[in-house]
Amino acid sequence: MAGLANGFPVTEASGTNPDVSLLYDINGLAKDAPGWFDRTMEFVGEYGIMLALVLVALWCWWSVRRSGTREDSVAAVAGLVWAPLAAGIALLVNIPIRGFVQRPRPFYDHDGLEVLVQGKTDFSFVSDHSTMAMAIAAALFITHRRFGAVALVLAAAEGFCRVYMGVHYPTDVIGGFALGTAVVLLLAPLALALLTPLVSALASTRLLGPLVRSRAADGALKAEPVDIPEPRGEGKDPGANGLAA
Template sequence: MAGLDTSGSNPDVSLLFDINGLTEHSPSWCDQAVRFLGEYGLPVLAVLLVLWCWWGVRRRGTLDAAASSVAAVVWAPLAAALAVGVNIPIRGFVERPRPFVDHKGLEVLEPGKTDFSFVSDHSTLTMAIGVSLFLAHRKLGLVGIGLAVLEGFCRVLMGVHYPTDVVGGFALGTAVALLLSP
């Protein structure tokens, strides 16, 4: 990423500062809620959504509909794990530092991150779950995709990812969920 423009003229950096700037006037309890949701809460909600979908498809009337839906629901956590597994070598190859390393003035809500930034694991994981759920149950899948979008927003708001890290995670999670789905 030697050619990455670190000035304010880069739309990725500008959007990062715009979103992260929302923390400037927010109360500390709100920052803590975003920190908890972005780090733990939304991924856990996505997993709970998978369990809820699994419970719902088990009770379907026809065996054919239930079998395909159960296969799709079982695929959701596998797709998420596979997408994060694919992400690990990508991170090592790209070696993009976290935004707070290169840019001073960011409010970092989750200190202590020392690994690389691109691609966001959290965004990859939640989007893979959301898209996999969409294959099994449209309404719950849309909720899952909504959780993934909220997760990506939280990661940028927390100052630990660039917007393109999140978009890359969305693309990777979607690709793995769709290309390798049963």
């Protein structure tokens, strides 16, 4: 029998609601998995993927400061600084959204779920973890396509883990992905317009400059030979080429 709770459909089983049906399908995998795998997924979903996103961002920073021109490094580092800022802003935006929607966690309204993380008493829509993961991934993608693609895969895995753990509906995850992406894309022009000059100024300082641009990379650019075209015969001796006058 189905009802409504805070505007969302509630069913005792998966029923015909695709959101709840997908919740049971994904979370059902946790019931069939061995205990060690569920404990691994619990750690990955709560902390592991977020840590992996931080490591990808650090790897991207290490790469961009050692390649390309100084302007490329400044623009990329500004984009990397925007990533955690965008995630923080997205989480702040989610506070009134959660308070307005007030959707309970799925295990309050649906029996038979395998809940891997206990003690979740806050509202479910939208998922903070999914919001933060996608905000970081989207910011990385507009900064560096290769590292951003890796981050997007990690963000998708984060969303899957939240449903697998029984603490979010699939639509909570989708809402988080949409919120994180929207904050990054809508505010990126203003944020980068402010951050790029700041990062450029820091790159010019002796103390903080290496955080933006590797000195080895600058030295390699200066050491590159410059091709100077030879003059085309102006003032040359006619016999210089071994030809008789």
